[in-house]
Amino acid sequence: MNEHVAGVTLLAFGNSSADLFSNLASVNANVPVFANSLAAALFVSMVSGGLICYTSPFKMNAYESVRDILFLIFGSMLLQYFLASSAHVPETSFIVMFLVYIFYILVNVVDVYLIRRALKTTNAQIDALLVGEMTPEKRKRLSELERNQAIYTRDMEVEIFERTNSGPNINKIRYTTLRMGRSTRISLDRKATRMVLHNRALGRNWGLFKDLFIALRPINCEKWRKGNIIKRAFMLTKIPAVIICCIYIPLVDYELDKHGWNKLLNCIQVMLNPAMSIMAIKALLSSRGNSLWYVAMGEEAIYAMYSLPITVPIAVFMFIQSRTDVPPFYHSVFTVMNLTGSMFMIFICATEIDKVLEVIGHILKVEDDFMGATVKACTGSLGPLIANVAMALHGYPRMAYASAIGGPFFTVVMSASTVMHVKNLFGLPVSEANQTGNYGLNAFIFLNLGVFSTLLWSTTLGFFARRSVGIFSIVFYCIYLLFAILIHRKVIHSFSVDLPVKAAFGDI
Numbered sequence: 001m002n003e004h005v006a007g008v009t010l011l012a013f014g015n016s017s018a019d020l021f022s023n024l025a026s027v028n029a030n031v032p033v034f035a036n037s038l039a040a041a042l043f044v045s046m047v048s049g050g051l052i053c054y055t056s057p058f059k060m061n062a063y064e065s066v067r068d069i070l071f072l073i074f075g076s077m078l079l080q081y082f083l084a085s086s087a088h089v090p091e092t093s094f095i096v097m098f099l100v101y102i103f104y105i106l107v108n109v110v111d112v113y114l115i116r117r118a119l120k121t122t123n124a125q126i127d128a129l130l131v132g133e134m135t136p137e138k139r140k141r142l143s144e145l146e147r148n149q150a151i152y153t154r155d156m157e158v159e160i161f162e163r164t165n166s167g168p169n170i171n172k173i174r175y176t177t178l179r180m181g182r183s184t185r186i187s188l189d190r191k192a193t194r195m196v197l198h199n200r201a202l203g204r205n206w207g208l209f210k211d212l213f214i215a216l217r218p219i220n221c222e223k224w225r226k227g228n229i230i231k232r233a234f235m236l237t238k239i240p241a242v243i244i245c246c247i248y249i250p251l252v253d254y255e256l257d258k259h260g261w262n263k264l265l266n267c268i269q270v271m272l273n274p275a276m277s278i279m280a281i282k283a284l285l286s287s288r289g290n291s292l293w294y295v296a297m298g299e300e301a302i303y304a305m306y307s308l309p310i311t312v313p314i315a316v317f318m319f320i321q322s323r324t325d326v327p328p329f330y331h332s333v334f335t336v337m338n339l340t341g342s343m344f345m346i347f348i349c350a351t352e353i354d355k356v357l358e359v360i361g362h363i364l365k366v367e368d369d370f371m372g373a374t375v376k377a378c379t380g381s382l383g384p385l386i387a388n389v390a391m392a393l394h395g396y397p398r399m400a401y402a403s404a405i406g407g408p409f410f411t412v413v414m415s416a417s418t419v420m421h422v423k424n425l426f427g428l429p430v431s432e433a434n435q436t437g438n439y440g441l442n443a444f445i446f447l448n449l450g451v452f453s454t455l456l457w458s459t460t461l462g463f464f465a466r467r468s469v470g471i472f473s474i475v476f477y478c479i480y481l482l483f484a485i486l487i488h489r490k491v492i493h494s495f496s497v498d499l500p501v502k503a504a505f506g507d508i
Contacts, residue, residue, distance in 0.1 A: 002115070004064045005108050007402025008409075011391065014339055015044075015384035016407045018347035020415040022380075027422050031372060034083060035440030037416035038076065039377035041408030042447045042480060045072070047378075048385045049404035049454070050473030053465040055389060058397035060463040064111070068405040069455045071104050073448055075413040080444055083432040091424060097417040104409065119152040196257050198326040205263070208324055212264045215251075218242040248276055249341035250334040261327035266334065267315040273337045274311055275304035277344060346383035354379040370488045373439035374481055401465065408447075433497075439484055441495035446480040 019040060023033060078100065082093035122145050129142050218239040224232060250269045251260035282300040284293050322328045357379055361371045384407050392400040420430045436444075453476065457469050487494045 002112055003396060003399045004061050004402045005112055007399035008068060008108055008406030009105060010339075011387065011399060011403040012406035012410050014343050015387055015403060016410040016415060018343060018350070018383060019380055019411060020418060022347075022351065023415065023419045024422060027419060027426065028428070030434070032369060032435050032437035032440055033419045033423075034079065034416050034435040035369070035437045035443055036372040036377065037411050038440060038443035038447050039373045040381050041072075041076075041411045042443055042450060043377050043381045043477065044384050044388075044411070045404055045408045045447070045454070046450050046473045046477040046480075048381070048388045048407075049401055050470040050477075051385070051389050052392040052397055052400050052404060052470070053473065054467045054470030056392040056395075056397040056400075057464070057466050058392075058401070060401065060458060060465055061398055062458075062463045064108075064402070065405070065458060065463065066455065067107070068402065068409065069451055069458075072405060072409045072412070072451055075100060075104075075409055076444060076447060079412060079416065083435055087431055089420065089424070089430045091421070094417045094421040094424070097413050101410070101413045104413075115152050119149065122149045122152060190254050190259075193254060193257060194259055194327060198323075202325060204323045206324055208264050211262050211324060215262045215265050216243065216246050218246075245345065248273060249345065250337050252331065252335045252338050258325070259327050259331060261331055263319070263322055263324045267319045269334075269337065270315045270318065271308060271311045273341055274307040277340070278307055279304040280344070280348070342387075343383070346386065350379060350382045353382065367438075367488070369437040369439055370484065373437075373443055374484050397465070405451075436496060438494050438496050439487065442483055442487065443480070445495060446476075446483070450476050450480075 019037075075097070079093075079097060082089055082097075126142065126145050126149065129138050129145070134142075219235050224235060227235065246265075247269070250266055250273070251262070253260040279297055279300050280294075282303045283296040286296055286300060318328070354376055357375050358371065361368075361375065384403070388400040388403050388407075391397075391403070420435065423430050450473070454469075454473070457472070458465070461469070483492070486492045
C-alpha cells in the first residue's frame with residue numbers, strides 16, 4: 001500500500017478503534033452517540049489536521065484528498081438523513097452505512113492497483129521510446145511520460161526516510177503565506193541497517209544480557225549530560241512509564257541498527273504483551289463505576305495465564321532459532337504487537353484524562369451533553385492527535401493528514417453506526433432526538449463547514465498545505481467551542497429542535 005492508503009486504513013483504524021470499543025463497552029448509557037462522534041470527528045479533522053499543516057507543511061495528494069473529503073461529507077449527511085427521516089432508525093440504515101465504508105476502502109485499494117498498473121504501462125512506453133532515433137516529438141513525449149512516472153512512483157508505496165538530526169523546522173515564517181519549499185530527504189536502506197552488526201564469527205547469543213540492559217535503560221546518558229535541571233527532572237519523572245513501555249511494547253524501527261531487534265527482550269515481550277493486555281482489558285470491563293479499574297487487575301491476573309500455553313512455546317522457538325546480531329525474517333510481525341500495544345497505552349492514558357475531566361464536570365454540575373460535545377471530544381481524541389502529529393514530524397505528513405480525514409470518516413460512519421446498531425439489538429430506542437442531543441446539529445454543521453473549507457483552500461492553494469491553513473483550522477474549532485459555550489450559557493439557541501411544550505394540567 002502507498003502512504004495515503006496506509007493513513008486511511010491502518011493509521012485511521014488504529015486511532016479510531018479505541019473510541020469504538022469504549023462506546024460499545026458503555027452501550028447501555030444514555031448518551032448522544034451521533035453528537036459525540038461528530039464532535040470527535042470535528043476535533044480530529046480540524047485540530048489534528050491543522051497541527052499537521054502547521055508543524056509540517058507539505059504537498060497533499062490531490063485526487064485522494066478530494067475523494068476522502070467528499071466521502072466524509074457524504075457519510076455524515078447520509079447518517080443524519082437516516083436519523084431525521086424516521087422516528088426509529090431501521091436496521092437497513094446501518095447496513096447501508098457499513099457498505100459505504102467497505103466501498104470507501106475498496107476505492108482506495110483499487111486506486112493503488114490502478115496506479116501500479118499505470119506505472120507498468122508508463123515504463124513500457126518509456127522503454128519503447130528509447131529504442132531507435134530520438135526525435136523532438138519523441139523527446140517531448142518522453143518528458144511527459146517521465147513526469148507521470150515520477151508521480152506514480154511517489155504514490156505507489158510507503159518510502160522510509162532517514163531521520164534528520166536537526167529535527168523538524170517549524171520556525172520558517174515563509175510557510176505561513178508563501179508556497180512551501182521542497183525539501184530533499186534520503187531514502188533509507190533497510191538491508192544496510194538490518195545487517196550492520198551481523199558477524200557469523202560470533203555466537204548466536206553474543207551480548208544477550210548487555211542488549212537487554214541497554215534496552216531497559218530508562219535514561220539516555222548523553223541527553224542527561226546535555227540537559228539542564230528541568231530536563232533532568234522530566235527524565236526522572238518519565239522513568240516508570242519508560243520502563244513499562246520498554247517491557248510491554250516491542251520496537252520495530254527500520255532506522256535503527258538491527259531494526260530495533262533485541263533477542264531476549266523480544267522473547268519476553270511475546271509472553272508479556274498478550275498477558276498484560278488481557279489482564280488490563282478484563283479489569284477495564286469488570287471494574288465498577290465507583291472503583292478504579294487498575295485496582296481490579298490483581299483479581300483478573302488469572303486470565304493472563306490463559307495466553308501463556310500459546311506464547312511460551314513461541315518464545316522458546318524464537319530464542320532457539322534467532323541470533324542477537326541480526327533480526328529474524330519474522331521480525332516485522334512484531335509490528336502487530338507494536339501497533340496494538342501503542343494503541344492500548346494511548347487509550348488508557350486518554351481514558352484516565354477523560355475520567356478526571358468527567359469527575360470535574362460532575363463536581364461543577366456541567367451537563368453531560370456539553371461535556372461530550374467539547375471536553376470529552378478533545379480528551380478522547382488525544383490519541384489520534386498525538387499519533388498524527390508524531391507521524392508528520394517523522395516525515396510522513398501525507399499519511400498523517402490522510403488519517404486526519406479517514407479517522408473521522410471511520411468514527412462517523414462505522415463507530416456511530418455500529419454503536420447505534422447494537423443499541424437497536426438491545427431494544428434501546430435510537431432516534432434523532434436522543435442521538436443528537438442539544439449539540440449534535442451544531443457539531444454536524446461545523447463539521448461540514450470545516451471539511452468544505454478544507455476542500456476550498458486545498459484546491460485554491462494548489463494542494464499545498466501551509467501553516468496559515470493550519471492556524472485557520474484551529475481557529476475554526478475554537479469558534480465551534482465558542483458556539484457550544486454560548487449555547488450552554490443560554491446566550492444563543494442551538495440548532496436542535498425544541499421539544500413540544502405540554503400543559504401542566506388540563507387540555508389547552
